Amino acid sequence: MAEVAELVGVSIVRQGKELLADIDWTIDESDRWVVIGPNGAGKTTLLQVLGAQLYPSNGMVDLLGEIVGATDVFEIRPRIGMTSAALAERVPKSERVADVVVSAAYAVLGRWREDYDELDHDRARELLAQVGVAELADRTFGTLSEGERKRVMVARALMSDPELLLLDEPAAGLDVAGRETLVATLARLAEDPMAPAQVLVTHHVEEIPPGITHALLLREGRIVAHGPLRETLTDANLSETFGITLQVSESGGRWTVRAGGSSAFRRR
Numbered sequence: 001m002a003e004v005a006e007l008v009g010v011s012i013v014r015q016g017k018e019l020l021a022d023i024d025w026t027i028d029e030s031d032r033w034v035v036i037g038p039n040g041a042g043k044t045t046l047l048q049v050l051g052a053q054l055y056p057s058n059g060m061v062d063l064l065g066e067i068v069g070a071t072d073v074f075e076i077r078p079r080i081g082m083t084s085a086a087l088a089e090r091v092p093k094s095e096r097v098a099d100v101v102v103s104a105a106y107a108v109l110g111r112w113r114e115d116y117d118e119l120d121h122d123r124a125r126e127l128l129a130q131v132g133v134a135e136l137a138d139r140t141f142g143t144l145s146e147g148e149r150k151r152v153m154v155a156r157a158l159m160s161d162p163e164l165l166l167l168d169e170p171a172a173g174l175d176v177a178g179r180e181t182l183v184a185t186l187a188r189l190a191e192d193p194m195a196p197a198q199v200l201v202t203h204h205v206e207e208i209p210p211g212i213t214h215a216l217l218l219r220e221g222r223i224v225a226h227g228p229l230r231e232t233l234t235d236a237n238l239s240e241t242f243g244i245t246l247q248v249s250e251s252g253g254r255w256t257v258r259a260g261g262s263s264a265f266r267r268r
C-alpha cells in the first residue's frame with residue numbers, strides 16, 4: 001500500500017509554544033482519517049502541515065514522496081486538495097460557482113487570470129454533480145447557503161484530482177439538515193475506492209461519515225491515540241482527549257457521544 005504522508009517526530013513551535021509535539025503518523029492511499037480534538041488542540045495546525053503550508057520546527061514531513069523543506073512546496077501543494085473556512089472566505093462573493101471550482105485547476109481564486117479548456121469546465125460540472133449541487137453552477141457564490149458553499153468547496157478541492165484531500169471542519173456551522181446532507185456526500189467520497197486519501201477534522205463525532213477508516217485524537221498538540229476507527233474511538237480515549245468522562249456509541253456507521261459516569265465533569 002502506498003504512503004501519501006509520513007510524519008516523524010514533528011513539532012511546530014510558535015512564540016515558544018509547542019502547537020504540535022512529537023507527531024508520528026503515516027497515511028496510506030486507501031486511508032480515510034478523522035482528526036478529533038477540542039478547541040486549540042492543534043487540528044488546523046496539523047492540517048496545515050499536511051497541506052505543505054507549514055514547515056516543521058523539528059522532525060520530518062514526507063508528503064507524496066517529497067520531503068517538505070527539500071522539495072519546493074509549490075510542486076507539492078497542487079497535488080493536495082483542501083477545504084477550510086479560511087479558504088471559503090477568500091472566494092469573491094460575485095464569482096460564478098462553476099468558476100470557483102474550475103479555477104482550482106490552477107490553484108487560484110478568481111478565474112479571469114487563466115484560460116481553461118472545455119475539459120476543465122466539464123470536470124467542474126461533474127464534480128458539482130458528484131457533491132449534489134449541479135443546479136448551482138451558474139449562481140454566484142455569495143448567494144449560496146452555508147451548506148451549499150461547503151459542498152462547492154469540496155468540489156473545488158477535488159478539481160485538481162488531488163492525491164490527498166484535507167477537509168477542515170467541513171460541517172461546522174450547518175443546521176442538522178445541512179450537516180446530514182454533507183455527511184452523506186462525504187460518506188460517498190470516503191467509500192469511493194478511486195477517491196484520494198482523506199483527512200477530515202472535526203470536534204464532533206456525529207460528523208464522522210460512514211467510510212472513515214481511522215481516527216487520530218489530539219489534545220494540546222499531542223496524539224492521545226491513533227489507529228483504526230473502532231479501536232481508537234473508545235470511551236477512554238475520547239474522555240482523555242476532551243478531559244471529561246464520555247460514552248461513545250456507534251450505530252449503522254454513525255457515532256454519538258454523551259457525558260457519562262459518576263465524575264462526568266472532571267475537565268482538567
Ligand SMILES: Nc1ncnc2c1ncn2[C@@H]1O[C@H](COP(=O)(O)OP(=O)(O)OP(=O)(O)O)[C@@H](O)[C@H]1O
Pocket residue numbers: 014015017019037038039040041042043044045046203
Ligand atoms: N502563529 C501562532 N502563534 C502562536 N500560537 C498560535 C499560532 N497559530 C495557532 N496558535 C495556537 O495554537 C493552538 C492550536 O491552534 P489550532 O488552530 O491548530 O487548533 P484547533 O485544534 O484547530 O482549534 P479549533 O478547534 O478551535 O479550531 C491554539 O492555542 C492557537 O491559539
